[in-house]
Amino acid sequence: MAKPLPRLLSVIRTRRLTPNMIRITLGGSNLAGFPAAQESAYVKLMFPAPESNGGMELSSEASVEEPKPITRSYTIRSFDERLLEMELDFVAHGDNGPASAWAINAKVGDKISVAGPGAKKMADMSADWFFIAGDMTALPAISVNLEQMPSNARGYAVLEIIHESDKQNLLAPAGLEIHWLINPKPDRPNSVLLDAVKSLPWLDGTPNVWAASEFESMRAMRRYFKGERGVGRGDIYASSYWKMGETDEGNKAAKRNDTDSDIN
Ligand SMILES: Cc1cc2nc3c(=O)[nH]c(=O)nc-3n(C[C@H](O)[C@H](O)[C@H](O)COP(=O)(O)OP(=O)(O)OC[C@H]3O[C@@H](n4cnc5c(N)ncnc54)[C@H](O)[C@@H]3O)c2cc1C
Numbered sequence: 005m006a007k008p009l010p011r012l013l014s015v016i017r018t019r020r021l022t023p024n025m026i027r028i029t030l031g032g033s034n035l036a037g038f039p040a041a042q043e044s045a046y047v048k049l050m051f052p053a054p055e056s057n058g059g060m061e062l063s064s065e066a067s068v069e070e071p072k073p074i075t076r077s078y079t080i081r082s083f084d085e086r087l088l089e090m091e092l093d094f095v096a097h098g099d100n101g102p103a104s105a106w107a108i109n110a111k112v113g114d115k116i117s118v119a120g121p122g123a124k125k126m127a128d129m130s131a132d133w134f135f136i137a138g139d140m141t142a143l144p145a146i147s148v149n150l151e152q153m154p155s156n157a158r159g160y161a162v163l164e165i166i167h168e169s170d171k172q173n174l175l176a177p178a179g180l181e182i183h184w185l186i187n188p189k190p191d192r193p194n195s196v197l198l199d200a201v202k203s204l205p206w207l208d209g210t211p212n213v214w215a216a217s218e219f220e221s222m223r224a225m226r227r228y229f230k231g232e233r234g235v236g237r238g239d240i241y242a243s244s245y246w247k248m249g250e251t252d253e254g255n256k257a258a259k260r261n262d263t264d265s266d267i268n
Pocket of ligand 1: 046077079080092094095096102140142144145191246247248249250251
């Protein structure tokens with residue numbers, strides 16, 4: 005089946021959710037027919053390749069022509085079918101990447117081409133307990149997961165943020181302990197997430213593990229969960245959402261060559 009064409013959407017609203025997170029609401033009639041209940045799935049934002057003459061106003065036709073646009077993945081935080089509005093939360097990590105730079109400078113009325121949705125990123129809600137961990141790029145997907153957990157869910161959500169004031173009010177079951185970790189330098193090698201994850205007592209029963217963060221941080225957590233805790237491959241989602249010192253293209257290449265993704 006042919007891939008659906010990207011949709012040209014408009015910026016409806018933009019606001020600093022917290023100092024290092026920008027919430028952008030996209031909308032417009034081109035969102036008609038976008039599937040409902042896809043929160044936690046990703047969409048791909050399309051930016052003109054540097055060698056192209058295009059501005060941000062890619063049309064569906066232009067975006068499938070050469071040179072190929074640059075794409076960046078962002079999680080659907082919410083989608084309102086009635087208003088035809090979709091919210092995406094962007095880590096404002098600087099103007100060194102097309103997506104972050106675009107979000108920082110976005111104004112009402114700006115246009116962007118958006119493809120998707122891709123697969124949803126939900127934990128297995130029938131698990132005995134949950135171990136959720138991630139940095140700010142994963143916070144939108146984690147927020148959706150916590151909101152949709154059964155009310156008797158138990159376990160941990162370990163969340164790395166840049167500043168104390170990046171904490172968000174999360175809707176989560178009472179039995180899900182939330183641990184905020186402050187790391188002002190997420191772009192320097194560190195073991196902030198791993199150290200916190202390892203420090204938490206293992207609970208009884210079989211957990212479902214959901215972890216997404218910077219490439220090396222995710223790998224370290226995955227090694228711990230699979231190698232030291234014996235979490236089976238069907239009980240873990242572990243994904244690299246970005247890679248230090250690499251653009252998203254470098255992150256994707258590293259993921260393809262990630263030889264220990266299969267350890268168990
Ligand atoms: C399935 C999926 C869902 C995602 N959902 C979200 C989301 O909802 N919100 C979100 O903010 N991100 C999300 N990400 C991560 C986002 O796609 C990457 O951070 C992406 O690299 C940003 O693109 P860019 O154009 O800003 O920077 P790039 O051009 O990719 O990179 C430029 C430079 O910035 C660095 N960089 C990239 N991201 C970060 C960061 N977070 N902190 C510090 N430095 C960084 C790179 O290492 C590189 O040096 C998701 C990724 C995936 C795979």
